[in-house]
Amino acid sequence: xxxxxxxxxxxxxxxxxxxAVALLAxxxxxxxxxxxxxxxxxxxxxSVTTALEGGEPVVDDAWIAGQVENANTIFSPHGVTxxxxxxxxxxxxxxxxxxxRDRHALGHLQHPQRIDVFLVRSLxxxxxxxxxxxxxxxxxxxxxxxxxxxxxxxxxxxxxxxxAHELGHYFGNGHSDVPGNIMSYERGDVPPFFxxxxxxxxxxxLRRFLQREELVAADAVATP
Ligand SMILES: [Zn+2]
Numbered sequence: 001x002x003x004x005x006x007x008x009x010x011x012x013x014x015x016x017x018x019x020a021v022a023l024l025a026x027x028x029x030x031x032x033x034x035x036x037x038x039x040x041x042x043x044x045x046x047s048v049t050t051a052l053e054g055g056e057p058v059v060d061d062a063w064i065a066g067q068v069e070n071a072n073t074i075f076s077p078h079g080v081t082x083x084x085x086x087x088x089x090x091x092x093x094x095x096x097x098x099x100x101r102d103r104h105a106l107g108h109l110q111h112p113q114r115i116d117v118f119l120v121r122s123l124x125x126x127x128x129x130x131x132x133x134x135x136x137x138x139x140x141x142x143x144x145x146x147x148x149x150x151x152x153x154x155x156x157x158x159x160x161x162x163x164a165h166e167l168g169h170y171f172g173n174g175h176s177d178v179p180g181n182i183m184s185y186e187r188g189d190v191p192p193f194f195x196x197x198x199x200x201x202x203x204x205x206l207r208r209f210l211q212r213e214e215l216v217a218a219d220a221v222a223t224p
Contacts, residue, residue, distance in 0.1 A: 038199070040079040041206055042217035047114040049088040049106075051095035051121060058095055058121040058156045067154065067163035074164045074182055074192055078199045080206060082167070083218040085114065095121040097153065100141075107140025107149055113216045115170065116151040117163065123155040134158040137169035148214060161192050168194065171202040 048064060050057040064084070072081050090109055097103055097120050110116045125131040135154040152166040161182060168183050173194075180188020181195060194202065209215040 038079040038203065040081070041203075041210070042219060043081045043083045044206075044215060045085040045114045045218040045221045046082050046117055047086050047088065047111040048084050048117050048119065049090050049109055050119040051092065052089050053092050053095045053121055057089065057119075059119050063156075064119065066160055067158070070161045071164040071167055074161065074194065075167070075202070078194065078202065080171075080202060082115070085218050085221050086111070090118070094118070097123045099124070100126050103136070103138050103153065104140045104142055104145075106138070106151060106153065107142065107145045110140075110149065110151060113213065114221065115167070115215065118151060118153045119156070120153060121156050123153055132157065135162040135166045137166050148212075164192065168198065168202070172205040173198050173201055 046068065050059060050064070052058070068082060068084055075081060088109075090106075094102070094106065094109075097106075103126070106116075106118050109118070123133045123136060125133050133155060135152065135158050137150060137152055139150045150170065152163070152170055154163050154166060165182055173183050175185070176183040176195070176198070178184055178188075178195070179186040180190050180192060181198075182192035183194070183198060206215070
């Protein structure tokens with residue numbers, strides 16, 4: 001799932017390197033010491049682009065809805081929700097991503113001010129080519145792309161919470177070694193969760209994306 005993480009950590013070093021104490025300082029608390037319910041952000045727009053293979057989408061609508069629903073379940077306690085505002089398809093040439101170039105090519109299919117999620121049949125690890133990945137948070141590189149451009153790719157083999165995991169990367173988080181944490185590879189016996197530091201990082205990143213208008217509210221983009 002992580003394949004993009006090493007690259008991600010390097011490129012996003014500034015944010016990832018923020019001390020946890022600074023991030024935690026932005027978390028409110030009540031007099032009882034319980035965390036205050038965070039102020040909700042506006043729902044965020046997701047643009048879904050599904051690869052076609054043999055003329056058919058590589059995943060069906062229920063699969064997509066399940067991924068988005070799970071992401072909302074995991075993010076919404078922290079004031080962050082997602083809404084699919086548009087759906088697209090892309091040609092079979094983008095169905096099986098074998099290398100970095102294949103991933104970068106998706107940068108040309110991005111939609112401004114939305115979270116772009118690309119759904120593919122298969123996604124090969126670019127560092128360990130014998131492995132197939134379930135998803136990745138990726139920064140397209142090339143003269144055509146802004147340095148801040150980034151996107152999410154999810155493979156048809158993905159488990160039900162892979163979109164949520166990749167969105168965790170999208171908002172600045174690396175991996176966790178705590179079983180059950182959504183940013184861990186190990187599922188626990190509790191529903192997947194973010195810890196307080198991860199939540200602070202998500203909210204910090206999101207505030208910045210909104211300030212820069214790299215993302216806007218779902219309500220602000222036209223729905224088809
Ligand atoms: Zn990952």
